Amino acid sequence: MAPKTSEQYGEIREQRRQQIMNTALQLFAANGFSNTSISQIAAKAKISKGLMYNYFTGKDDLLQAIFEQGFNEMFEMFDPNKDGVLTKEEFTYFIEETFKLMDDKRDFYKLYFALMMQPSVWKKFRFSMNDIVAPFLKLMEDYYTKRGVKDPGTEAIMVGALLDGIGFNFVYNPDLYPLEKVKKLVIERFV
Template identity: 40%
Template sequence: MPRNDKQNEGIRKQRIAQIMEAALDVFAHKGYHTATIADIAKKANIAKGLIYNYFESKEDLLYKLVMHGMNDLIEKFDANHDGVLTDEEMELFINDMFQKIVEKRNYWKLYFSVMLQPDVFDFNFYNKFEEQYQAMVKALIDYFKRKGFENPEMEYLLLHTMSDGIVINFIMNENFPLEGIKNEIIKRYIHNNSQKNKKPC
């Protein structure tokens, strides 16, 4: 009996996840530049040609792997998707992000081991990444403006940099005080007194 469209889509998603999981492991342990599509196919236990049904190249696979990781981490950002971040949405986003860091510690360990390899996250890759998340960046900057921060753009960069550092510290040390760090971030961005972030007149 032939499969219907829903079944085919389910198989497609399962296959993509299988390839991405294998690619992450291979990139982490062999190095992105050394790894080949054949290595990934062997790890995934599938034919090499099948990978090209879903990904154009090794570079395309890496890019989609990075996007998949980021999209999972920011899934709860701006929950109603109206482009305006409320305090409740910001707190939901922060709590969900920290929960996923804990639940997927091994995943992020592999993820960052790939991202920190030389010449993987180059200038062109960074530009594609920034374009993908322009709406998110704008929503965060607008949120910081409404909260009264003197330099909202710099505040976004600070949050972005802190997030990377928090994940890296946690994957190196599972006793890293995530809960305390999370509470400090919530205090800074949600329960802050906006006047504290402005220079006195």
């Protein structure tokens, strides 16, 4: 077997990192952040505890990486052409894809909502989350300004809170929540 190239090592390292993050996400969502140990994550990921520390400095670092990846994935759909201008079509696309992500990535949303309810944990990540969310809110505020909305900043914050509330209700009551109907109504009223 031929020796691996540095590119192959990089790919293997990224795959392992993603495996650890996926495993941690499952455990954090099922058991809670505080009730999940690095040892449990390592055991479920079938790696040594020591190897975990080659990828993450600890649970906080791991959780930060999970959040960054999850929110970056969501916000990549916002202003997809990256021109700094949100169009009605792009906003509609974002809403549609966000609702799809709520369904596809329930563990991520379950963890996100659970941590919001734990002030001691949420406080650690609030500032980095604000850095991730701020550009999204600014684009939305600019969108509402162009549409002549009286208070575009508050409108943008309200839409963000609305999406959080919809996600929360759907994640915890998926069989009782009419996601498609709600999505259509959000697009109709806020886009």
